[in-house]
Amino acid sequence: MRLEDEIVPFHRSGKRGEEEYVGGEEEEEVSSIDAGFFPPPPHNALPVQRNVVVGYALTSKKVKSFLQPKLEGLARKKGILFVAIDQNRPLSEQGPFDIVLHKLTGKEWLQILEDYRRTYPEVTILDPPDAIQHLHNRQSMLQCVADMNLSNSYGNFSCSSCKVDIPRQLVIKKDAACIPDAVTNAGLMLPIVAKPLVADGSAKSHELSLAYDQNSLQKLEPPLVLQEFVNHGGVLFKVYIVGETIKVVRRFSLPDVCKRELCNSAGVFRFPRVSCAAASADGADLDPGVAELPPQPLLEKLSKELRRRLGLRLFNLDIIREHGTRDQFYVIDINYFPGYGKMPEYEHIFTDFLLSLGHSEYKKRSF
Numbered sequence: 001m002r003l004e005d006e007i008v009p010f011h012r013s014g015k016r017g018e019e020e021y022v023g024g025e026e027e028e029e030v031s032s033i034d035a036g037f038f039p040p041p042p043h044n045a046l047p048v049q050r051n052v053v054v055g056y057a058l059t060s061k062k063v064k065s066f067l068q069p070k071l072e073g074l075a076r077k078k079g080i081l082f083v084a085i086d087q088n089r090p091l092s093e094q095g096p097f098d099i100v101l102h103k104l105t106g107k108e109w110l111q112i113l114e115d116y117r118r119t120y121p122e123v124t125i126l127d128p129p130d131a132i133q134h135l136h137n138r139q140s141m142l143q144c145v146a147d148m149n150l151s152n153s154y155g156n157f158s159c160s161s162c163k164v165d166i167p168r169q170l171v172i173k174k175d176a177a178c179i180p181d182a183v184t185n186a187g188l189m190l191p192i193v194a195k196p197l198v199a200d201g202s203a204k205s206h207e208l209s210l211a212y213d214q215n216s217l218q219k220l221e222p223p224l225v226l227q228e229f230v231n232h233g234g235v236l237f238k239v240y241i242v243g244e245t246i247k248v249v250r251r252f253s254l255p256d257v258c259k260r261e262l263c264n265s266a267g268v269f270r271f272p273r274v275s276c277a278a279a280s281a282d283g284a285d286l287d288p289g290v291a292e293l294p295p296q297p298l299l300e301k302l303s304k305e306l307r308r309r310l311g312l313r314l315f316n317l318d319i320i321r322e323h324g325t326r327d328q329f330y331v332i333d334i335n336y337f338p339g340y341g342k343m344p345e346y347e348h349i350f351t352d353f354l355l356s357l358g359h360s361e362y363k364k365r366s367f
Ligand SMILES: O=P(O)(O)O[C@@H]1[C@@H](OP(=O)(O)O)[C@H](OP(=O)(O)O)[C@H](O)[C@H](OP(=O)(O)O)[C@H]1OP(=O)(O)O
Pocket: 061, 062, 065, 103, 199, 200, 201, 202, 238, 273, 275, 276, 277, 316, 318, 333, 335, 336, 337, 338, 339, 340, 342
């Protein structure tokens, strides 16, 4: 089936921007093949905007985790149609789209998107490739958090005692032999988390390790970001952002490293991805001082500012609270278009967000 064949029945009159009518609360699902006969609207009819067409270019893993049947069903009911973008055909021959949702890497794809954005400025690209690029480097990723200067309690937060910082860190581009000296000179304390500098979503970019002693540091493989390990009671907070909505969940994380363990351990320990869905810590019996979520006003201000500085609408933050403190937080990771399938109520939140972006035609006219 050609793409146009899939889309046309939704634009019942053939004109974009025209209203459809559906019943009140018990509206039926809009069907893509129900194109022939349109009875007059019933008495209790509500005007419903025509469909918002969302072209998506995602990995098959992402399609599976994000485009779950419940999301697609709800989207259809709300007049949102998801259409797979065929990467083997010119993008401008597909659509028309109101929104392009994407998470693919590769120069070729980014160029295609950039050309498309220039030709169709009225189409919303979620999100702009150059803004996403910023998150593909673990140094630039956290720079805007550092630039916000929230490391003292004088920031204009309503929970004024909260401090948000990034762990002390150092970038090593090439020479592994110089790492022990570089760490000493920068005053970084052991243990150290070593993270590949590039965070492009590849398996390699998630291969992290923990170095316990000075000597072992030269076994690490640059390019890297070296970060002080911050004890946080084994729980991290994932803060999901979808436009202006935020949701926070708890996940199990790496356990604390105590002084005794540090003195008695040596070497570099690679650790697998720890913050996966299976490790949800919501509902677990946790120390309340560790489990307490970061204050909502803090998360709101932080997310709002990051949205603005990063120019992104779809991302999440990994935040930890320094163990033994109530209000010292560190942002350790920012991910573009994360696993929203694990965010509570994502179906409603995401569909409302897509609707709020509106139609490309309306945007065009208002310019
Ligand atoms: O696979 P999932 O559902 O665990 O989602 C991954 C995210 O997990 P999270 O939602 O934060 O628990 C994951 O977050 P972390 O980096 O593990 O904190 C990434 O966002 C990952 O994308 P990428 O591989 O970095 O491009 C995400 O992977 P993709 O689904 O985007 O490939």
